[in-house]
Amino acid sequence: MARLVFRRLHPFPVGDAAMKPFGYTILSLVAVIACHGPALEGASHKQADVTEGAITEAQFVDSMGVNVHLNFTDGAYAQLDRVRDDMRYLGLVHVRTHDGGDTVPLSDYARLASEGLRFNLIATADQMDRNVNFAANLMAQAPGAVVSIEGFNEINNWPVSYRGLHKDEAGRAAQRDLYAKVKAHADLSHLPVLYFTGGEAVSDLSGMADWANVHAYSNNAQQPGPAIRSAFDKYTGKAAKAPRANTEFGNFTLPEGWPEGKPYWANYTQLGIDEVAQAKLVLTAYFEGAESGIRRSYIYELLDEKRDPKGTEPEFHFGLFTFEHRPKAAAKALHRLTGFLVKTRSDRNDGPIGARLKTADGSIGILPLQREDGSLIVALWSRAPFWRWDQTYAGPAQMPTKQVDLVTWFGSGKIKAVAFDPLEDTTVKIKVRGGRNISVAVPNYPILIYLQKG
Numbered sequence: 001m002a003r004l005v006f007r008r009l010h011p012f013p014v015g016d017a018a019m020k021p022f023g024y025t026i027l028s029l030v031a032v033i034a035c036h037g038p039a040l041e042g043a044s045h046k047q048a049d050v051t052e053g054a055i056t057e058a059q060f061v062d063s064m065g066v067n068v069h070l071n072f073t074d075g076a077y078a079q080l081d082r083v084r085d086d087m088r089y090l091g092l093v094h095v096r097t098h099d100g101g102d103t104v105p106l107s108d109y110a111r112l113a114s115e116g117l118r119f120n121l122i123a124t125a126d127q128m129d130r131n132v133n134f135a136a137n138l139m140a141q142a143p144g145a146v147v148s149i150e151g152f153n154e155i156n157n158w159p160v161s162y163r164g165l166h167k168d169e170a171g172r173a174a175q176r177d178l179y180a181k182v183k184a185h186a187d188l189s190h191l192p193v194l195y196f197t198g199g200e201a202v203s204d205l206s207g208m209a210d211w212a213n214v215h216a217y218s219n220n221a222q223q224p225g226p227a228i229r230s231a232f233d234k235y236t237g238k239a240a241k242a243p244r245a246n247t248e249f250g251n252f253t254l255p256e257g258w259p260e261g262k263p264y265w266a267n268y269t270q271l272g273i274d275e276v277a278q279a280k281l282v283l284t285a286y287f288e289g290a291e292s293g294i295r296r297s298y299i300y301e302l303l304d305e306k307r308d309p310k311g312t313e314p315e316f317h318f319g320l321f322t323f324e325h326r327p328k329a330a331a332k333a334l335h336r337l338t339g340f341l342v343k344t345r346s347d348r349n350d351g352p353i354g355a356r357l358k359t360a361d362g363s364i365g366i367l368p369l370q371r372e373d374g375s376l377i378v379a380l381w382s383r384a385p386f387w388r389w390d391q392t393y394a395g396p397a398q399m400p401t402k403q404v405d406l407v408t409w410f411g412s413g414k415i416k417a418v419a420f421d422p423l424e425d426t427t428v429k430i431k432v433r434g435g436r437n438i439s440v441a442v443p444n445y446p447i448l449i450y451l452q453k454g
Contacts, residue, residue: 054368055290057341057377063290064334065094065120065298066320067248069305070112073103076303076323080108084115086302086321090331091338094147096120096247096298099134101127109138113145120148120194120247120298125160125174132181132188139187148296149182150247151175151196151209160196168200175208194245203237211295212239215248216285219269221277221387223444224249224285225365228292243295249285250300252318253278253328255311263394266314271394273387279330279423280386280445282320283337284365287379287446291367299330329423337422337448344418344450346373353415353451358405364442375452378406384444401441406449408436414454421447 066087069077077083087093093116100109113119119138123131135146152160155171162170175196183189195202195209205212214231218224228246235242254264254272264272273281282299289297304319316323320331327335353376357366363384369377388397408415417430417438423445430438440449 054370054376057369057371060290060367060369061092061338061341062094063294063296064092064286065096065247065296066090066092067298067301068095068097068303069301070095070097070109071100071103072305075306076319076321076325077305079325080104080112082325083302084112084117086325086327086331087117089327090320090334091342092334093118094120094296094298095302096122096150098122098124099131101130106134106137106141110141110145113138113142117145118147119145120150120296121146122150122153123178125152125162125170125178128174128178128181132178132185135182135191136185136187146188146191148192148194148211148245149178149188150194150213150245151178153196154198154215155196156198171196171199172202172208179208192243194247197247199234201234201236202239203235205235205239205242209242211243211245213245213247216246217249217269218251218281218285220271220389221251221273221281223383223385224281225288225292225383228285228288228294244293246285246289246294246297248298248300249289250318251278251281252314255308255317258311261393261395263389263391264314270314271387271389272314272317273394274396275329276423277387277396278328279333282330283333283422283446284381284444287367287381288365291365332425333422336425340420340422340427340448341377344375345371346375346452349374351410351453352376353408353410353453355406355408355449355451358407358437364402364404365446367446373452375450378449378451379446380404380406380440380442380449381446382442382444386444397444399444401443404440404442406438406440408438408451410451410453415451416454417452418450419447420450 068083095117099121100106121131121135135149138145152171159167160170160174162174165173179193182191182193192210194211194213195205197213197215212232212235216228216231218227232244251273253275258264286297301318303321304316304323306316307323308316321327351374355368355376355378357364363382365381365383367379382402385397388395419428419430
């Protein structure tokens with residue numbers, strides 16, 4: 001993807017360098033649920049039950065990660081305790097970063113791991129031995145701290161030279177050696193190795209990586225689904241069947257005080273958006289990723305790295321939190337999302353609940369999440385745009401909701417339903433009147449329909 005070359009996750013720090021919320025009210029949700037009879041006329045529950053392809057709630061939460069720069073000591077990331085607290089606020093544990101090198105001691109990483117964080121560590125071609133040793137020592141001090149090791153970051157932006165080779169040829173040669181080093185180490189051999197990013201098409205990852213890996217940024221604040229799916233087109237043959245990671249996605253927010261309606265172009269594919277639009281993009285990308293079978297998606301990034309008093313550095317506005325650690329709308333939405341999942345867990349087991357869309361045309365995303373207690377959460381989102389722009393104007397797109405019909409069933413028992421909106425922080429009980437169909441007004445970001453035994 002052609003875009004501004006920011007310093008995203010470069011291994012070494014590089015020098016210093018009137019939002020109008022809008023939203024959807026879930027109070028417009030209209031529902032009549034029925035819990036008897038077949039799921040669809042003339043169809044068995046098994047034939048109609050698209051939840052056969054669902055993932056568990058635990059798998060979904062485990063798929064959510066965040067980029068951090070723990071090795072940057074000259075900005076917001078210098079306060080590691082605040083990084084930990086911000087991750088706790090989000091309710092997430094997975095972070096992507098380089099090792100500490102000569103700037104941040106291993107003991108700091110081990111402390112963060114003991115406090116719950118789990119690391120995807122990015123390697124550099126000229127420091128692979130150090131990278132592998134750092135990972136092994138971290139695992140020795142904090143077992144389970146490292147969950148994966150990743151090849152080199154965006155070799156199209158930060159080219160790799162290795163053993164007299166250059167560009168992709170160098171990247172592949174170094175990736176093979178990295179893979180061999182990780183798999184030869186007893187404490188690391190079980191970890192997945194992720195392929196480097198920014199390279200050419202590849203058909204076979206054998207001996208180089210266990211997972212395919214992309215950076216799926218959606219151009220110009222568009223809905224993230226198409227960018228996520230097309231990013232993996234470069235993986236063909238056997239590589240197309242490998243587990244997948246999206247280790248960077250996101251969008252920068254407009255600087256404070258930016259004139260309403262004025263476009264902020266970082267380059268011809270990078271356009272600033274308000275906090276609400278960023279929140280919609282972040283929520284949707286996590287759900288689109290999980291729906292597409294991606295094992296882990298890492299938002300770029302946790303914090304606005306540095307202050308930007310002149311509003312001229314878009315790279316310093318990608319954070320879920322500001323430089324001062326104020327949660328933006330995206331951080332608040334993720335906090336509410338993970339909090340809702342925790343709050344609604346139950347020790348009882350209701351047995352499986354089924355659900356499906358009556359008419360699915362691709363304009364609606366759907367991800368059913370199965371829960372240990374037998375209840376079901378169905379995430380729904382419209383793939384309509386959330387930001388509109390031209391060369392003279394940029395701002396929130398009109399948000400017509402899309403009406404969809406959700407069919408539910410639970411044998412001959414009753415179901416009760418709740419609709420939750422993580423962006424607006426609204427929870428609405430849906431009155432059960434003896435039907436089986438829920439008519440839902442779906443906005444252009446994910447809402448959750450929580451179904452449990454009545």
